[in-house]
Amino acid sequence: MNGLLPKPKAVPTKRLFALGIGLVLCFSAICASILWEMAGKDYQHAKEGATNLVASIASEIDRNIELYDLSLQAVADGVKLRELGKISPELRQVVLFDRAATAKDLGSILVLNTAGDVTLDSRTLTPRTANYADRDFFQVHRARADSGLFISAPWVTSDGEYLISLSRRISNDDGSFAGVVAGSMRLSYFHNLFRKLNFGLSDSMALFNTDGVMLMRAPFDIGKIGQSIRDSQVFKQYPARQSGFYTTKSIVDHVSRLYVFQAVGHHPLIIAEGLALDGIYADWWQQVWLIGSVVAALCGFSIVLMFYLLAALKRRAAAEGRLAHLASTDALTGLANRRRLDDTLDVEWRRGMRAKSPVSLLMIDVDHFKTFNDTYGHQAGDAVLATVGRCIASSTKRATDLGARYGGEEFSVLLPGIGKAGALEVAEQIRAKLTAARKSEHELPTISIGLSCLVPDHERTSRDLLKAADLALYQAKHEGRDRVIISPIGWDKSGKRHVA
Incomplete structure (x- = not known):
């Protein structure tokens, strides 16, 4: 028996297109999820390693500063003894500076009167003729009775050596200002400490005070010493958090890094290590290229197509907007019609x-x-x-x-x-x-x-x-x-x- 074949149904092009894109996106999502998990593990491993290293360095610095601070406190307490003026200068030096730090990176301890003049020097019986009233540490202690241990910004000696001052206020029994005891620490101490660490090519380690002034940085650059990094991300977390981590681009050398920071004991210092993201994800990127090449091609095609359609819609909307404007505006005057x-x-x-x-x-x-x-x-x-x-x-x-x-x-x-x-x-x-x-x-x-x-x-x-x-x-x-x-x-x- 003869008869007409039924007319085939129209192929649902839009539906098939949507299904194909959906499958590509689903497969891409699975691959992306796997890669994301791998990246997270690499990031976590790097963060844990940096946290341990920063804690170790902070502990080392804290211990040395604490020892030096004990020497300063001993001098601040000793100069108030009434018997001090009755003994010989030689014995006075022993009494006051017996606990003074003698390591090679630590300088002498000075006692300053209320005018900032040097009255006692741990290195010599005859104190040097100098006045430090204009120094930041002296002005802070003179203004604040609760200043505690003050760590100054870096300063340079006449022979080009960089130091920081560690100081404490000397107060009378009634709490009034009686002077300052101050010592110095060479920045070479931190330089030598950082130099022993095994960094990647783009990794960094930095020590700065809570005012954001850079004290030392590895890799070492003398031009960065004393530079302010107050606008860096760390001060959005500190002092609310004494330790933490964040990822950002360095304001010093503009390298994107994972930064792990920690306060150095109770001192106004912060130590931070920066691990370059390129180094953290170096192995991961190889896997990304291997796993994602085909998926990227499919997604790229879809994205190009979507952007093309979006651009066409934007052009159409812009044209309609221009037509609407022309339809309601007088061309000569720019006023409404x-x-x-x-x-x-x-x-x-x-x-x-x-x-x-x-x-x-x-x-x-x-x-x-x-x-x-x-x-x-x-x-x-x-x-x-x-x-x-x-x-x-x-x-x-x-x-x-x-x-x-x-x-x-x-x-x-x-x-x-x-x-x-x-x-x-x-x-x-x-x-x-x-x-x-x-x-x-x-x-x-x-x-x-x-x-x-x-x-x-x-x-x-x-x-x-x-x-x-x-x-x-x-x-x-x-x-x-x-x-x-x-x-x-x-x-x-x-x-x-x-x-x-």
């Missing part, structure tokens, strides 16, 4: 009716424009209209105000929510700006303005507002032009129209 004015007037009229608020309208006409056009030409006439448009635009400041070209040499200004006094002020401002422009452009004509102001209700329409403004404009022309005439037509409280 009559169509937009009519639409906006209807909206504001209804809003004014609900709010029982006035709506004002200015009708503006360029005086003797036809004669001006015939005398100077259409280009000059267009320039006049553009100038009037600028005067209107610069005088309508509120978002609800609307300046429009009504047609030919006629303009309108819609002022919702403004009474006669406010509308008159805007009208005179437009005339004043055109007068000011006329001083530089002598051939500009004048303008006449008709002003109407009504409170909308159900017995009148926005056309009544237009008609009243137009009649006022006609009256301004009749009375000699270059003036503002307010429409005498209004309504009393009962809603009955009357002539003022």
Whole structure:
């Protein structure tokens, strides 16, 4: 038996396309999840190693500073002993500085009086002639009784050696300021300590005080010593957290790193190690290239296609926006056109009716424009209209105000929510700006303005507002032009129209 074969169903192209993209994305998500987990393990391993190293270095520095601080405290307590002045200078040195640190990277301990002059020196019986009243540590201790151990910013000796000062306040029994005991520590101590560590090529280790001043950095760069890193990420966590980690780009050398930081004991110091992300993820990236090559090709195709479609949609939206703008804007003056004015007037009229608020309208006409056009030409006439448009635009400041070209040499200004006094002020401002422009452009004509102001209700329409403004404009022309005439037509409280 003969018969027609059934017509095959249309292939659901969009559905198959969506299914294919869905499968690619699903497979990509699985691969990405595996790779993400591997990256997380590498990151965690690096963080744990850096945390242990930072803790070890912080402990080492804390121990040495603590020993030196004990020496400073011993001197601060000893100088207040009354018997000190009764013994020989040699014995006094032993009593005061017996616990003074003697390591090669530690300098002498000085005792300063209230004026900042050196009175005692751990290295010599005859103290040096020097005054340190201008140093930051002296000023801090003089101002604050609770300053504790102060660690200064780096400073340079006359022979080019970098040091930091460690100091404590000496107080009288009544708590008043009695001087300062200060010692110095060579930054070479930290340099030698960091140099022993095994860093990657782009890894770093830094020691800075809580004011953000760099004390030492590895890899070593003398130009970085004393540099402020107060804007670094660590100070967004410290002092709320005494230790932590974060990932950011270094403000020193602009290398992206994982940073692990820890406060050095109770001292105003922070130690931080930075591990370059390139180093952390070096092995991981090889696996990414191996696993993700095919997936990346599929995703790349999909992304390119989506971006192409998105770009097409954006171009279409932009074109529609431009068309909408052109459809509602006068090309010569940049003001709204009559169509937009009519639409906006209807909206504001209804809003004014609900709010029982006035709506004002200015009708503006360029005086003797036809004669001006015939005398100077259409280009000059267009320039006049553009100038009037600028005067209107610069005088309508509120978002609800609307300046429009009504047609030919006629303009309108819609002022919702403004009474006669406010509308008159805007009208005179437009005339004043055109007068000011006329001083530089002598051939500009004048303008006449008709002003109407009504409170909308159900017995009148926005056309009544237009008609009243137009009649006022006609009256301004009749009375000699270059003036503002307010429409005498209004309504009393009962809603009955009357002539003022």
